Amino acid sequence: MGLQEYFAQLGRGVDLVAECSGLSAPDLEKMGASAQDAAELIGLHTIYFGPTPYSGKQRSAVNSARRNGHTLSTLHHIESFTRRVKEQRAAWNLRVELCATPSEQVTAVARRRLREMRAPREYCERVLLRQHPNGLATLTVTGNGLDMADAFRTIDHKRPGASFIARMLGKADAATTRTRVTTMVVLQLEDYGTILRRERDDVMVRTTSGAVITGAQLVERACANEGLVTIISRALGPVDLYRFERFASVKQRTMLAAEHPTCAWPGCNTPAERGQFHHLTPWSHGGETNVVNLVTLCSYHNGINEDDPNAPPRRGRLTRQGGTVVWQPPHTSR
Incomplete structure (x- = not known):
């Protein structure tokens, strides 16, 4: 057999396999x-x-292999990938695709498909310690994502081992940096109305019902208590951003009731369960909805408490000093 005939036979891989019919x-x-x-x-x-x-x-696989002129070597290569797939139907689907793939691309396509078939790795909380010959060791800890992110932030990357051990033993000075997660909701302005003008720090919107309201009112009506809300116009892009995590959560309410079982205003005995939750630094002035900035008040005292932090309290106001909520009498400086 000459070389020309030999090379011609190489491209008949699947036909050579077919000629083995009836043979052992x-x-x-x-x-x-x-x-x-x-x-x-x-x-x-x-x-x-x-x-x-x-x-x-x-x-289909035979016809594709014949059409692409796959050699015996290519067919063996294809099978080296398909045998990694346990489920027969999936293995045949991969075989059909690889037979229809040019030989020079078989490896790349096969590896991509095998990665896609691989079941996602299941992670669970665990800890592993690996000792190394040079006296070092690697500690691997898997846990809550936010907790791990917080721990990672406290490590000095120039001396990770020493700083980590110092923190574990309570010898570190740096405060732990907590990861803050805030919900962001996006409103498409055109779904609710059209922007008319901007007044002070807000936008005026004409709603689809014809009413004119502020952007803050639109946000309040559309999605109260959602963290951060951005109004975006399809034509103008971002229009305005609003904080909207105003109301205390169930957990916060429980903690506040433990601190003040009754209204915190001096002399008032209204039970906390019938009270309201007041922002010491007003929400309108940037006050956060967290336990440090909240206090239990009855509806009456919540109404008369002077909210403007820059104005003298006409009927008094509550503030937190040294961790304790105190009443600031009228006509006194803060």
């Missing part, structure tokens, strides 16, 4: 094949021409 490995060995080649040919014949519940996929 010993038969092929008698024809001069090595034991390994004989076993591999019989194996390929079983896959591409043997009985299978996926005969339609089998025919």
Whole structure:
């Protein structure tokens, strides 16, 4: 056989496999094949021409392999990937795709498909310690994402081991940096109305019902208690940003009731369960909705408390000093 004929035969990989029909490995060995080649040919014949519940996929794979001129080497290469797939249907789907893929792209396509088939790794809380020959060790801890992020922020990356151990032993000076998570809601302005003008620090919006309201009122009506809310116009882009985490959570209410079982105003005994939750630094002046800035007040005292922090309290106001909520009498400086 000349080289030209040899190379021509290489492109007939699937046809060479088909010619093994009715033959066994010993038969092929008698024809001069090595034991390994004989076993591999019989194996390929079983896959591409043997009985299978996926005969339609089998025919498709054979036709594609013939059309692409896949060699025996390429067919073996394809099978090195398909045998990694346990489920038969999925294996046949991969085989069909790889047979329809040019030989030079088989590896890339196969690896991509195998990655896609791989089940997502399940993570759980755990700790591992690996000792290294040079006296160092690696401690791997898997835990709550926010807690791990907080811990990571406290580590000095120039001396990670020493700083981590110092913190674990309570010898570190740096305060832990907490990761703040804030909900962001985006409102498409055109879904609610059109922008008319800007007044002071807000925008005026004409709603689809014809009413003119501020952007803050629009946000309050659309999605109260959602953290941060941004109004975006499809034509103008971002219009304004609003904080809207105004109301105390159930957990905060429980903590506040523990601090003040009754209204915190001096002399008032209205139970906390019938009270309201007041911002010491008013929400309108940037006060946060957290326990330090909240206090339990009855509806009456919540109404008369002077909210403007820059004005003298006409009827008194509550403030927090040194961790304790105190009443500031009228006509006194803060």
